[in-house]
Amino acid sequence: MVDWVYDELVLAADLVSGNGWTGVRAASPDAQALSALLRRGQLHEGEDLPANFRSPSSIQRKTYDLSTADEHYEGTPTRGGRLDAPIIAAFREDTAGMQARAAAIRAALEAGETLPAANDEEEPEAREGGILEHLARRRERDRGLRSRKIRAVLAAGGTTACEVCGFDFGVTYGERGEGYVEVHHIRPLHVTGATTTRLEDLALLCANCHRMCHRGRWITPDEVRVLLRPGG
Ligand SMILES: [Zn+2]
Ligand SMILES: [Zn+2]
Structure with missing residues (x-):
């Protein structure tokens, strides 16, 4: 049996x-449609998928697992996965936000996007945040967006030093580091629900602070700044 990944669980929830x-129910149009979408396998790149992978009846089973993991469910929960309870709780806490996230995941899959395989060294964190984090990180590497952001910062009298720790690649590495900095989405599109990136939603970060923003749950540069230790 192929484990349900985060994005699949969000769609089922x-x-x-x-x-x-x-x-x-397996026969419902919703279960049929989700089964057809997930059976395309874009969230399981490079894996061997069984013939009954994400069949309508497996959608039925998983949605009942999720509903019995809900805190409002009064009976005995079925045996679901580790993520079932936190995901259904996230939907209870922010129903509209999570439904928007589900819509964005569905749109990404319908557009043919795939989640990088588990052994993809480029994006070790992408699988945790799912396909939307993968897309957001790809957008962050967009050279045009990066240079627009840097031009705007320089025009406003700023520098390309890291906004969190002040590290400046040019100062430390000389000519080789001159002008190098990474661009990070403070509020990624899957959180804002917006479709275009505003420059003010981008931060300039060194590679270390950038990685700390993405490690595990996506946190903001301000949250990383709080973690910084003097002399660390
Ligand atoms: Zn930094
Ligand atoms: Zn980033």
Whole structure:
């Protein structure tokens, strides 16, 4: 059996939240549509998928697992996965936000995007945040966006030093580091629900602070700054 990844669970929990917080039947149009979408396998790059992978009945089973992991469920929970309870709790806490995230995941899959394989060394963190984090990181590497942001910062009298720790690649590495800095989305598109990036939503960061923003749950540069230790 192929483990359900985060994005798949969000899509299944989305059906639960839209169905009075209960599971959906295999024969329902929602279960059929989600099965067809997930069976394309874009969230399981490079894996061997069994013939019954994410069949409509497996969608039914997972949505009932999720609904019985809900804190409002009064019976005995079915045996679901480790992420079932936190994901259904996230939908209870911020229903509209999580439904928007589900819509963005669905749109990415329908557009043919794939989640990098588990052994992709370029994006060790992408799998944790799912396909939306992968897309956001790809957008952050967009050279045009990066140079627009840097031009705007310089025009406003700023520098390309890291906004969190002040590290300046040019100062430390001389000519080789001159002008190098990474661009980070403070509020990624899957959180804001926006479709275009505003320059003020981008931060200039050194490679270390940038990695700390993305490690595990996505945190803001301000949150990383709080973690900085003097002399560390
Ligand atoms: Zn830094
Ligand atoms: Zn980033």
